[in-house]
Every structure is written in C-alpha cells, then in structure tokens.
Amino acid sequence: MTPSISTANYLCIGCPLGCRLEVDTAEEDRIVEIRGFSCKRGKEYAAQEHIDPRRNVALTVGLRGGALPRLPVKTSAAVPKARVLALCAALRDLVIDAPVRVGQVVAVNPLGLGADIVATREMGVG
Amino acid sequence: MISSKPAHLQGVYDVVVAGGGPAGLGAALAAREAGAERVLVVDREKEAGGILLQCIHAGFGLHHFKEELTGPEYAGRVLREALEHGVDVLSDAYALDVLPDKRIKLMSAEHGVTLIEARAAVLSMGARERTRAAIRIPGARPAGVLTAGFAQRLVNLQGCLPGRRVAILGSGDIGLIMARRLTLEGVEVVGVFELMPYANGLNRNIVQCLRDFDIPLHLSTTVVQVHGRERVEKVTVAPVDDHLKPVLSKAWDVPCDTLLVSIGLIPENELSRQMNLRLDPVTNGPVVNSAMETSRDGVFACGNVVHIHDLVDFVSAEAGLAGRWAGLAAQGRRPPEDNVRLSAGENVGYCVPHSLSTEREHTVYLRVRKPMEQSVIRLSSSDGRFTVDKKVRYVFPAEMINLKVGPRMLQNFHGDALRIDVLPR
Numbered sequence: 001m002t003p004s005i006s007t008a009n010y011l012c013i014g015c016p017l018g019c020r021l022e023v024d025t026a027e028e029d030r031i032v033e034i035r036g037f038s039c040k041r042g043k044e045y046a047a048q049e050h051i052d053p054r055r056n057v058a059l060t061v062g063l064r065g066g067a068l069p070r071l072p073v074k075t076s077a078a079v080p081k082a083r084v085l086a087l088c089a090a091l092r093d094l095v096i097d098a099p100v101r102v103g104q105v106v107a108v109n110p111l112g113l114g115a116d117i118v119a120t121r122e123m124g125v126g
Numbered sequence: 127m128i129s130s131k132p133a134h135l136q137g138v139y140d141v142v143v144a145g146g147g148p149a150g151l152g153a154a155l156a157a158r159e160a161g162a163e164r165v166l167v168v169d170r171e172k173e174a175g176g177i178l179l180q181c182i183h184a185g186f187g188l189h190h191f192k193e194e195l196t197g198p199e200y201a202g203r204v205l206r207e208a209l210e211h212g213v214d215v216l217s218d219a220y221a222l223d224v225l226p227d228k229r230i231k232l233m234s235a236e237h238g239v240t241l242i243e244a245r246a247a248v249l250s251m252g253a254r255e256r257t258r259a260a261i262r263i264p265g266a267r268p269a270g271v272l273t274a275g276f277a278q279r280l281v282n283l284q285g286c287l288p289g290r291r292v293a294i295l296g297s298g299d300i301g302l303i304m305a306r307r308l309t310l311e312g313v314e315v316v317g318v319f320e321l322m323p324y325a326n327g328l329n330r331n332i333v334q335c336l337r338d339f340d341i342p343l344h345l346s347t348t349v350v351q352v353h354g355r356e357r358v359e360k361v362t363v364a365p366v367d368d369h370l371k372p373v374l375s376k377a378w379d380v381p382c383d384t385l386l387v388s389i390g391l392i393p394e395n396e397l398s399r400q401m402n403l404r405l406d407p408v409t410n411g412p413v414v415n416s417a418m419e420t421s422r423d424g425v426f427a428c429g430n431v432v433h434i435h436d437l438v439d440f441v442s443a444e445a446g447l448a449g450r451w452a453g454l455a456a457q458g459r460r461p462p463e464d465n466v467r468l469s470a471g472e473n474v475g476y477c478v479p480h481s482l483s484t485e486r487e488h489t490v491y492l493r494v495r496k497p498m499e500q501s502v503i504r505l506s507s508s509d510g511r512f513t514v515d516k517k518v519r520y521v522f523p524a525e526m527i528n529l530k531v532g533p534r535m536l537q538n539f540h541g542d543a544l545r546i547d548v549l550p551r
C-alpha cells in the first residue's frame with residue numbers, strides 16, 4: 001500500500017516573484033517533496049514554513065536626543081511567527097540615546113527568541 | 127543622520143539632479159563614474175534618501191546589493207556611495223525649474239533663489255500618493271481620513287499612531303505594509319477593501335502583512351460613505367457588480383476611527399510640466415528614449431517620476447542608465463539614436479522606454495492592465511510580418527514586468543515601430 005500523501009500550499013515571501021510552493025508530506029508530517037520554487041531560498045522557506053514558520057520583524061523604537069523621535073530597527077534573525085506581536089509589545093517602551101550607527105545592537109535577544117534588535121538608520125544628535 | 131551639505135555650492139556643475147531619492151543618488155553616482163566631475167543632487171527634504179526612509183520594512187536590495195535590506199538601510203547606502211564618490215548633495219532645497227539653456231533654478235533656506243549652470247540635468251522627483259479627492263467618496267470630511275503613505279510617515283518617523291481602529295481602502299503595497307505596521311503597534315486593523323476582483327499589491331505582502339495577522343481582505347468591495355462629524359466613526363462598504371458599481375442593497379457598516387486610502391502613486395511632475403516636456407498620458411511621466419533622455423536634449427529622467435516602480439532595485443538600474451548618459455552628455459557625447467518606436471498594445475498599460483535601438487541590449491519595463499495566468503509577451507511589427515513571443519507564468523498589474531530586448535531577438539525585424547501585447551497562450 002502506498003502511503004497517503006497530503007499537499008500544503010505556501011506562497012514564497014523570499015522575494016517579490018512570489019513563487020507558489022507545494023509541500024508534499026507523508027505520515028507524521030514527513031516532507032517527501034517540495035515543488036514550485038525557482039531558487040534554493042524558496043525550497044528552504046517551504047520546509048521552514050511547514051515545520052516552524054518564522055518572520056523578520058521591522059519596527060521603530062524611541063530615540064532620545066536625535067534629529068527624529070523614532071529609530072527604525074529590525075531583528076537580526078527571523079523569530080517564530082507566533083511570537084512576533086509579543087516581541088513588538090515588549091519593545092514598545094524602549095528608548096535609545098542618539099547618536100546611533102547602522103547595525104548597532106539596541107536590545108540583546110529580547111524574550112529569548114534568538115534575535116537581537118539592530119538599528120537600520122544612522123542618527124546623529126539632533 | 128549622514129551629513130549632506132556641500133562645503134560650498136559651486137556656480138557651475140556638469141550634472142544637476144533634481145530629487146535625492148534612490149533614483150537621483152544612483153544617477154549622480156553613475157554620472158561621476160562616467161567621468162562627470164561636478165555633480166550636484168538637490169533634495170527638498172531635511173535629509174536626502176527619498177521615500178525609502180519611511181519604509182522601515184525589509185525587502186529591498188536583493189537584486190542591486192545581493193542582500194535583503196530595509197528601506198532606510200538601502201537609502202543610507204546609496205547616499206553614502208554618492209557622497210564617497212564626490213557628489214555634492216544639497217538637502218532642504220527645491221528644484222523650481224530647468225531653463226532651456228539647462229540652468230537650474232533652486233530655492234533653499236540657506237542660499238535663497240539661485241541659478242546654477244549645468245551641462246546636463248536628471249529629473250528624479252519620485253512620486254506622490256493619490257488622495258481621497260482623486261476617487262471622491264461621499265460623506266463629510268472628518269479627521270481620520272489619510273493616505274497610507276502619510277500614515278507611514280507619521281508612524282515611522284514621528285512615532286504617532288493615526289487611530290485605534292483602522293479600515294484600509296485599496297490593496298496597494300503601501301496599504302498592506304501599513305496594515306501590518308499598525309498591527310505590530312497594537313492598532314486594530316478591521317479590514318482591507320479592494321474595488322477590483324484581485325489585490326493590487328504583491329502576493330508576498332498579502333501573505334506576510336494580512337494573512338499572518340488574520341486581517342480580512344474584501345475584494346470587489348469599496349467604501350461608499352464615511353460617517354462622523356469631527357472624527358471618523360464608521361464607514362459604509364458595499365460589494366461592487368461587474369461594472370464596478372456598488373450594490374447598495376448589500377452594504378454594511380464597519381466601525382472604525384480611521385480610514386487609510388492606498389490607491390496608488392502618481393509621478394511628481396510639476397517640474398516636467400513647467401519645462402513643457404512630452405509626457406505619457408498613461409504613466410503621467412516624461413516620454414523617454416532608451417538612454418532615459420526626455421524630449422529635451424540633455425535632460426534625463428529616472429525612477430518613479432518616469433513610471434511607478436514597485437521595487438527600488440529596478441529604480442537603481444534605471445538610474446544607472448540615466449546617470450551614465452547624463453554624465454557623458456555633460457562631456458559632449460550624445461546618446462546613440464534609437465530607430466524603433468515602442469507602443470503598448472493588448473493588455474499592456476504602458477511600456478518604458480518609448481523607443482529603442484535594434485543595435486543595443488535594453489530592458490523594457492511594462493505593466494499589464496489585468497491579471498493573466500499562462501501568457502506570452504509578444505513583440506510585433508505593425509504589418510504583422512515580424513513577431514517574437516516570450517512565455518511568462520503569471521502576470522499581475524501590481525508586478526512590473528521587465529523584458530530583455532536585444533539585437534538577437536530583433537535580427538529579422540526591419541521596421542521602425544514595434545508593439546507589445548500580453549496574450550493568453
């Protein structure tokens with residue numbers, strides 16, 4: 001008897017092409033085949049999305065003494081999708097002092113999700 | 127912020143660039159690389175970098191920098207590259223006019239109204255958003271109705287939230303991005319309403335901005351009325367029929383205190399109009415040849431001012447071309463003549479450039495009018511004797527198509543006009 005295969009559909013968010021991905025799984029969600037990707041990134045994304053969906057997050061934190069009141073930041077690595085809102089809530093009251101360099105870490109591994117928060121814009125003293 | 131004030135403004139430049147977004151900064155860099163010595167970029171904002179400074183999300187640069195960057199990172203890099211290559215960047219200054227002799231009229235707090243001599247000019251003023259007035263929703267004019275891009279500026283640069291319960295009209299990318307951005311800030315986004323039967327933004331944004339947060343997307347639905355006197359209290363939405371007419375008998379009310387309008391961008395072309403440049407009625411941008419030169423010799427254009435790009439990477443590619451030819455034109459070298467006119471045919475909204483040469487390699491950018499699954503892009507001569515097809519998978523109005531056209535593809539073509547159609551296979 002052939003094992004029953006089920007197919008899950010995802011849309012790749014790896015780049016704007018938006019390839020339509022299909023993940024075939026057999027018993028106990030074991031991945032047997034991935035189709036529809038146009039590059040390696042898409043194949044990896046499909047597997048990751050099926051097992052443990054993660055997202056990169058971009059947001060702003062407060063900036064003190066800078067030319068603008070907000071500093072744009074991002075996660076240094078993707079965090080579990082289900083924890084994205086909690087992460088943003090945890091950072092809501094964070095305020096950083098100017099000046100700031102691009103790439104500067106403004107929070108170390110908040111909520112223990114395995115990602116630092118880094119600045120994405122240079123901000124001088126305003 | 128990266129300091130962007132030239133030590134002193136010179137009176138004569140080889141190339142002056144109006145607008146310091148990625149298009150203008152990229153063009154300035156390319157002009158320097160092509161040998162132009164004195165290059166000036168003028169931008170009206172406090173800091174050059176353009177609209178990307180408020181687009182704090184990632185997704186930029188995969189093509190151009192081979193790395194995924196956020197908007198501010200991308201803008202910061204192009205600004206730094208330009209400054210490192212000796213480009214003068216003057217922020218807080220408006221480009222008011224480019225005179226027929228190419229002198230540029232500027233206005234800035236620091237220098238007042240000044241005329242600068244230039245040998246070539248690049249227009250890269252970007253785009254602005256269509257507003258609610260452009261679509262005429264009935265109802266009062268309470269506070270709480272704003273464009274998605276303005277909301278983006280408020281939230282990301284000023285740190286102000288536009289409201290607590292937000293409805294979004296239009297499924298353009300900026301609206302989708304803002305649906306997620308506001309959700310991350312703890313604002314409730316009650317839904318996105320789109321007039322057309324398909325979304326206007328990129329699929330990846332539907333997935334990561336709406337579906338990730340269970341924000342409903344109502345297709346074939348529009349806002350028919352805004353309620354509230356001082357402040358928005360609710361909006362009435364209704365499905366539309368096949369002729370896009372709202373079916374009022376099926377309307378329903380959506381309580382909210384804010385309506386964001388995300389219905390697309392239009393090129394910022396006051397300056398081009400003032401200069402009497404030939405404009406394309408579909409793109410609203412200047413007509414350009416394959417060197418990105420406008421109808422006026424020595425005046426080039428690139429980026430969103432020519433046509434709306436959804437990806438800044440392609441803006442940078444176009445800027446490289448415009449800047450290079452502007453730099454060469456400043457040294458007395460004219461771009462080679464084009465010998466073929468290009469026009470938009472079946473299911474093609476527009477194509478840029480508007481002409482090309484059978485001798486060189488080109489990238490032609492086009493947008494379809496409606497989505498199509500399995501399709502072909504066809505280039506054909508008016509007498510139908512020459513046709514060449516290129517298969518494509520899915521085409522959407524939201525996704526710009528770029529088509530490589532070169533001498534090999536056109537080797538059997540001998541006319542002076544080509545038409546582009548996108549047809550079912």
Ligand SMILES: Cc1cc2nc3c(=O)[nH]c(=O)nc-3n(C[C@H](O)[C@H](O)[C@H](O)COP(=O)(O)OP(=O)(O)OC[C@H]3O[C@@H](n4cnc5c(N)ncnc54)[C@H](O)[C@@H]3O)c2cc1C
Binds near residue numbers: 146174219222255438
């Ligand atoms: C609200 C908004 C959100 C966007 N989000 C995305 C996104 O998420 N991803 C993406 O890839 N693309 C996005 N885009 C498209 C984006 O505009 C392009 O990718 C890119 O930034 C276009 O570059 P540009 O240089 O042509 O225009 P811009 O970046 O708009 O730069 C034009 C510059 O010219 C200046 N200017 C205009 N007129 C004058 C004048 N007369 N004198 C002096 N200066 C002048 C403006 O102030 C501005 O700084 C967005 C566009 C808008 C409007």
Ligand code: SF4
Binds near residue numbers: 013014018019040
């Ligand atoms: S599979 Fe590759 S090409 Fe396709 S959307 Fe994903 S990243 Fe882009």
